[in-house]
Amino acid sequence: MRRRDFEHLDRDDPLAGFRDRFLLPPGLIYLDGNSLGPLPRSTPAALADLVERQWGEDLVTSWNRHRWVDLPLEVGRRLARLLGARPFEVLAADSTSINLFKLLGAALGLRSDRRVVLSERDNFPTDLYVVQGLADLRGNVELRLVESGGIEDALDEDVAVVLLSHVDYRTGRLLDAPRMTERAHARGALVLWDLAHSAGVVPIRLAEWDVDLAVGCGYKFLCGGPGAPAFLYVNARLAGDLRNPLSGWFGHRRPFAFDPRYRPARGIARFQCGTPPVLGLCALREGLDLVLDADPEAVRAKSIGLTERFAALVEQRCGGHGFAIASPRDPAARGSHVALRHPEGLAVIHALTDRGVVGDFRDPDILRFGFHPLVNRHVDVWDAVEALVQVMEKRAWDDPAYRRRDVVT
Amino acid sequence: MRRRDFEHLDRDDPLAGFRDRFLLPPGLIYLDGNSLGPLPRSTPAALADLVERQWGEDLVTSWNRHRWVDLPLEVGRRLARLLGARPFEVLAADSTSINLFKLLGAALGLRSDRRVVLSERDNFPTDLYVVQGLADLRGNVELRLVESGGIEDALDEDVAVVLLSHVDYRTGRLLDAPRMTERAHARGALVLWDLAHSAGVVPIRLAEWDVDLAVGCGYKFLCGGPGAPAFLYVNARLAGDLRNPLSGWFGHRRPFAFDPRYRPARGIARFQCGTPPVLGLCALREGLDLVLDADPEAVRAKSIGLTERFAALVEQRCGGHGFAIASPRDPAARGSHVALRHPEGLAVIHALTDRGVVGDFRDPDILRFGFHPLVNRHVDVWDAVEALVQVMEKRAWDDPAYRRRDVVT
Numbered sequence: 001m002r003r004r005d006f007e008h009l010d011r012d013d014p015l016a017g018f019r020d021r022f023l024l025p026p027g028l029i030y031l032d033g034n035s036l037g038p039l040p041r042s043t044p045a046a047l048a049d050l051v052e053r054q055w056g057e058d059l060v061t062s063w064n065r066h067r068w069v070d071l072p073l074e075v076g077r078r079l080a081r082l083l084g085a086r087p088f089e090v091l092a093a094d095s096t097s098i099n100l101f102k103l104l105g106a107a108l109g110l111r112s113d114r115r116v117v118l119s120e121r122d123n124f125p126t127d128l129y130v131v132q133g134l135a136d137l138r139g140n141v142e143l144r145l146v147e148s149g150g151i152e153d154a155l156d157e158d159v160a161v162v163l164l165s166h167v168d169y170r171t172g173r174l175l176d177a178p179r180m181t182e183r184a185h186a187r188g189a190l191v192l193w194d195l196a197h198s199a200g201v202v203p204i205r206l207a208e209w210d211v212d213l214a215v216g217c218g219y220k221f222l223c224g225g226p227g228a229p230a231f232l233y234v235n236a237r238l239a240g241d242l243r244n245p246l247s248g249w250f251g252h253r254r255p256f257a258f259d260p261r262y263r264p265a266r267g268i269a270r271f272q273c274g275t276p277p278v279l280g281l282c283a284l285r286e287g288l289d290l291v292l293d294a295d296p297e298a299v300r301a302k303s304i305g306l307t308e309r310f311a312a313l314v315e316q317r318c319g320g321h322g323f324a325i326a327s328p329r330d331p332a333a334r335g336s337h338v339a340l341r342h343p344e345g346l347a348v349i350h351a352l353t354d355r356g357v358v359g360d361f362r363d364p365d366i367l368r369f370g371f372h373p374l375v376n377r378h379v380d381v382w383d384a385v386e387a388l389v390q391v392m393e394k395r396a397w398d399d400p401a402y403r404r405r406d407v408v409t
Numbered sequence: 410m411r412r413r414d415f416e417h418l419d420r421d422d423p424l425a426g427f428r429d430r431f432l433l434p435p436g437l438i439y440l441d442g443n444s445l446g447p448l449p450r451s452t453p454a455a456l457a458d459l460v461e462r463q464w465g466e467d468l469v470t471s472w473n474r475h476r477w478v479d480l481p482l483e484v485g486r487r488l489a490r491l492l493g494a495r496p497f498e499v500l501a502a503d504s505t506s507i508n509l510f511k512l513l514g515a516a517l518g519l520r521s522d523r524r525v526v527l528s529e530r531d532n533f534p535t536d537l538y539v540v541q542g543l544a545d546l547r548g549n550v551e552l553r554l555v556e557s558g559g560i561e562d563a564l565d566e567d568v569a570v571v572l573l574s575h576v577d578y579r580t581g582r583l584l585d586a587p588r589m590t591e592r593a594h595a596r597g598a599l600v601l602w603d604l605a606h607s608a609g610v611v612p613i614r615l616a617e618w619d620v621d622l623a624v625g626c627g628y629k630f631l632c633g634g635p636g637a638p639a640f641l642y643v644n645a646r647l648a649g650d651l652r653n654p655l656s657g658w659f660g661h662r663r664p665f666a667f668d669p670r671y672r673p674a675r676g677i678a679r680f681q682c683g684t685p686p687v688l689g690l691c692a693l694r695e696g697l698d699l700v701l702d703a704d705p706e707a708v709r710a711k712s713i714g715l716t717e718r719f720a721a722l723v724e725q726r727c728g729g730h731g732f733a734i735a736s737p738r739d740p741a742a743r744g745s746h747v748a749l750r751h752p753e754g755l756a757v758i759h760a761l762t763d764r765g766v767v768g769d770f771r772d773p774d775i776l777r778f779g780f781h782p783l784v785n786r787h788v789d790v791w792d793a794v795e796a797l798v799q800v801m802e803k804r805a806w807d808d809p810a811y812r813r814r815d816v817v818t
Contacts, residue, residue, distance in 0.1 A: 023461070023465045024465075025465075025466045025468075028468075030468060032468065032469045035469050036464075036468055036469040036472075038465070038468060039460065039461070039464050039465035043460065044457060044460050044461055044465075047456060047457075047460060047688075048453060048456075048457065051448065051452065051453050051456060051634070051692075052432070052448070052453055055445075055448050055634055055635055056432045056433075056434075056447070056448035056453075057434045059434075059437075059439060059441065059445055059447060059767065060441045060444050060445040060767065060769065060817075061762065061767070062635070063445075063635075063815075063817035064815040064817055068635055068636075069817055094503065094504070094507065094683070095503070095657065095682060095683025095684055095686075096683055096684075097655070097657030097658065097659075097682045097683035098503065098507060098655060098657070098682055098683055101655055105546055109545075109546070121669055122669075124658075124667075125658055125661070125667050125668060125669055125671075126657045126658035126683065128669050128670075128671070129656045129657060129658060129660075129661065129671035130655075130656065130657060132656060132670075132671045133652075133653065133654045133655060133656030133671065134654070136518075136652065136654065136656075137514055137518070137546065137547055137654040138546055138547055138548075139547075139548075145669070170667075217684075219684065225460070225464055225687070225688055226464055226471070226472075226477055226684075226687035226688070227477075227684045227685045227686040227687040227688065227689075227690075228686075229686070230683065243542075243545065244542065245542045245543070245545065245546040246506070246507060246510055246539075246542060247538045247539060247541060247542030247545075248504065248506030248507070248535045248538060248539060249506065249533075249534055249535035249538060250506075251538075252534070252538065256772070256817055257772055258533075258534050258579075258771060258772055259534060260530055260531075260534055260537050260554070261537075261541075262534075262537070262538035262541045262542065273504060273506045273507055274503070274504025274505055274506035274507055274535065274639070275504055275505075275626075275628065275635075275636045276636045277504075277636040277637075277638070277686055277689050278634070278635035278636040279456075279634055279635070279636070279688045279689050279692060280636075280686050280688050280689055281636075283460075283688060353470065358468060358469065358470070360469065362667060363665070363666055363667055406472075406473040408469075408472035408473055408478055408665055
């Protein structure tokens with residue numbers, strides 16, 4: 001394969017037009033949309049309008065006039081389309097960690113005869129931390145951790161909730177969500193999916209799969225901006241029976257009646273807590289509108305094409321340099337990023353960044369390269385591997401400056 | 410008194426120059442900074458830089474390069490100056506409701522021999538809702554509610570935490586925080602102050618008063634924008650002993666080590682939870698920088714001057730129209746808003762809004778007029794009362810359109 005082959009793929013790419021809807025620094029090959037999605041072209045003007053006209057001119061009346069009060073549900077309806085949920089099953093609010101706490105607390109309350117939250121030891125740590133904090137506070141909760149692939153064997157009659165990441169943040173492994181959901185249900189457990197690394201790049205059908213609960217993040221493939229509001233999903237058959245332990249005024253049936261007694265709103269609205277983050281919701285809406293314009297099956301097809309070619313090129317061209325591919329090689333079992341292992345991974349990532357190819361590093365030795373099908377071209381794959389080959393052949397990574405450990409890498 | 414007297418007060422006002430640092434619609438008299446503070450002139454450019462340069466160009470590297478990762482503590486240090494706290498005692502994060510949950514959960518864990526959270530029935534409802542949700546989840550928590558003024562008598566050896574609003578959201582009543590803190594301590598209770606309606610307009614000295622815990626809101630007098638991040642304060646003598654029940658990855662000692670076991674960060678940083686809302690923190694920083702430029706004693710003096718004259722003018726000029734002043738008439742016992750009661754309060758507020766005077770309404774009959782000393786002029790007081798007189802004399806409120814009940818009023 002040659003670079004020209006990748007140019008041809010771009011010429012025939014039905015999603016090629018989306019790239020222009022982002023503001024991207026010229027020349028940069030950005031392979032970290034799985035960590036922070038790039039800036040949609042429409043976002044600066046939308047935020048400027050929100051800030052200068054709605055906040056600046058209409059001030060407090062904007063809560064009604066510009067329906068700020070509805071933003072969590074309005075953005076939630078867009079998310080529902082993306083996630084294959086019913087319109088009133090998704091809410092944009094707070095952070096993923098906070099939303100996990102709400103749903104886990106509610107689920108354990110519903111399944112008070114069971115005490116186990118079952119997850120994988122390699123799940124994203126905040127998911128595990130949230131269970132630990134909830135267990136300390138509430139008591140009568142056991143976090144049962146199994147090795148990757150061990151969930152089905154560990155399912156028993158004590159399991160209240162199975163807590164899983166749809167796509168693993170390190171390896172990119174994609175779980176078979178309908179199958180795992182069915183298995184959990186067969187043992188009487190609820191299932192809570194963390195969609196942080198799949199929403200926007202993997203087709204998701206929460207209603208069809210009969211998923212109970214889900215959370216996810218707005219700042220990755222959904223391009224909602226740094227620290228964007230997160231989301232939560234509650235299957236409509238459960239919403240009325242679940243009690244949000246973070247019972248703030250926006251989750252009240254009548255927040256502006258200033259009733260001293262908490263009475264939960266009907267349905268998903270009860271999972272709101274405090275005053276919604278209007279700036280963040282405005283930016284998230286822009287990202288979502290862009291992502292929703294694309295055909296999810298085309299997105300998935302291109303995602304597989306990009307990751308597949310990246311993995312193949314690395315194998316072909318970086319063979320002697322000590323890389324191992326940590327992601328599943330079966331595209332059906334892989335999300336939209338490819339993880340490599342290398343003992344000098346941190347230095348390699350820094351050296352690549354200085355050469356205009358941005359991936360990221362995860363301890364102890366994981367290099368992650370995320371592919372956003374609405375942003376990345378096929379030539380980005382070629383050029384990124386070319387830069388990697390250069391870094392390795394010239395030992396460009398072997399520089400003390402590249403051993404620095406930033407706070408966030 | 411005549412309008413000219415108010416013009417003279419403005420001429421001599423040492424804070425008069427601050428008004429130009431806000432973007433305000435011409436002609437509008439905005440008396441709702443206690444609900445949503447107006448837009449600082451510097452905020453649009455700061456947000457545009459954050460969005461277009463930091464997010465758009467530097468992308469994920471901004472977490473290090475532009476120190477996004479430090480924003481919660483960096484904004485916290487500014488808040489600490491404002492609140493008379495030590496630099497590492499304040500954190501900007503999440504919403505007021507979420508922060509209340511964190512601190513109440515932590516405080517009840519520390520005082521496991523006591524089970525009562527003592528508050529006032531008229532406290533802001535979300536404060537009470539949060540206790541109710543925590544009690545349902547955790548068990549062994551009693552929310553004891555007393556009438557206004559009854560806290561000291563209700564303090565006994567069962568009280569773990571006294572939860573009070575520094576300024577009452579409806580009446581504007583200002584509590585004697587050092588005195589109440591001392592009384593709570595004398596009975597072995599911790600005290601948690603909600604500073605939502607006092608931060609930025611009432612001098613606060615958390616360290617000097619030896620306050621244990623506090624929370625507050627960024628979108629009112631601090632002008633951080635709609636749904637701005639909130640804040641929390643933990644006295645340094647307690648921070649190491651308190652466990653945040655919302656234990657997300659940003660509160661971990663080493664968030665980017667991806668340790669499966671939660672180990673809290675040292676000090677206040679452990680009260681972070683999920684990924685911080687970068688857009689909201691950027692806007693809040695702008696508002697704070699503006700507020701911090703003003704002398705707090707001058708702000709308080711002007712605040713008293715504005716509310717005092719407003720109350721006096723209403724008494725003098727609206728005597729026959731059925732208003733009662735719901736706020737304390739002693740300025741030492743009043744924050745920076747004045748509440749009136751009137752059976753047609755909702756319609757009066759709508760009629761005033763249509764005449765360019767924005768206050769707000771709280772069920773069942775409260776008209777609130779908030780005075781932001783960095784924004785409002787003395788002539789605003791005169792003109793607002795003049796508009797109120799006109800609305801009442803012409804019965805302009807008596808219009809079916811003004812009986813509409815917006816979602817947010």
